Amino acid sequence: MYIDLHSHSVSSDDSRATVEQYVKWVQVLRDKRGCTIDGFVLTEHRKFDFDKDYSQLAAEYNVLIMKASELDTRCGHVLVYGVNEGLAKDIDLGDVKMDARELIKAARHHGAIAVPAHPGRFGIGLVDYMDQGETFADLNIVERLNGGSRAGENERADTLCRDHSYLGTGGSDAHLASHLGTCMTSFPTDIKNERQLVDALLAGDFTPVWLKDIQQNN
Amino acid sequence: MPDQNGPFFEDVDLGDEIGPIELVATDDNVVNFCELWGNPMPNRFTSQEIAEKSGLFGPIVPGVMSMAIMSQALTDWAGPESLKDLDLVFRQPVPHNKPLLVSATITDTREEDGKNLIECDVLMMGEAGERYVGGTAIIALPSNRGQ
DSSP states (O other): OOEEEOOOTTTTTTTOOOOOHHHHHHIIIIIIIIOOOEEEEEEETTTHHHTOOOHHHHHHHHHHEEEEEEEEEETTHHHEEEHHHHHHHHHOOOOOOBOHHHHHHHHHHHHHHHESSSOOTTTHHHHHHHTOOOOOOOOOEEEETTTTOTTTHHHHHHHHHHHHHEEEEEEOOOOGGGGTTEEEESSSOOOOOOOHHHHHHHTOOEEEEHHHHHHOOO | HHHHSSOOGGGTTTTTTTEEEEEEEEHHHHHHHHHHHHHOOOSSSTOOOHHTTTTOOOOOOOOHHHHHHHHHHHHHHHOOTTTEEEEEEEESOOOOEEEEEEEEEEEEEEEEEEEEEEEEEEEEETOOEEEEEEEEEEEEEEOOOOO
């Protein structure tokens, strides 16, 4: 399965894409560009949309739509998959100065998983914080491919993964409909919901991919 | 019927791309814009010193000028008075004297209240992939039905 693990709808203040526009764009990718994209994860900034249900839209367009969060920490942005009421009770999702290590621990405690986003981003990525001496003993996975990265930033994430034996995901970081799917994560297993996504990430069997590379291979 | 040099509604499809159009906002361009705009100079758009005091790397392109540049890219393609809505997010400061790539991608087409509308994602990027300004636009196109 190819799933875009990082996207933002208008529920995030800096996005202009509706979820309806995203599912329509998935049809463009599939029908006009011959791409395979099975689903995407809405990783809204500093929140989790407990009240939103996209199951009808997902069924109508045959697209897997999952929900997650992108939270701000003192050491950069962190994607959290498998967010639930327990985690939201323990962690203030809107706290922009939370400790990334505490978030990683709390996520695991509540059956979720935390993945630092765009770690190679200049100035605000995990790489810069680790260069300053920050350490993250409980970290296993980072976002290796980010569709919004500038030149050199994904390469820094590559180096980070190599140096620390981290596994890497891929996500577009789309804030506009037409950016969805530019980077994705390939899973060999079938994933139907957030719980299974967390399990698949914990299993460690996945690969980050560029859409353009999948197109070439189709 | 007015002259139609731009596309007809029936000519465009989801996923079609406009551009990228490459241009540079030079120091002189920005000064001229500020004069027309009526923004007193020097300011953070024209002065290195004032820009640095504002925490910027240097003078930047005014947001309203970036909007004008992106609007023009769309109206050059679709024709004057075609642009009905432009909703932008300013993600990073736009630098002077560096290549700016403006592009749009058609994400939806619809007929509404007798108008033929297309919705686009519109983006201003830098050479290294910086996403300076992004958002959506709604453009009305003429139809060629009945011709």
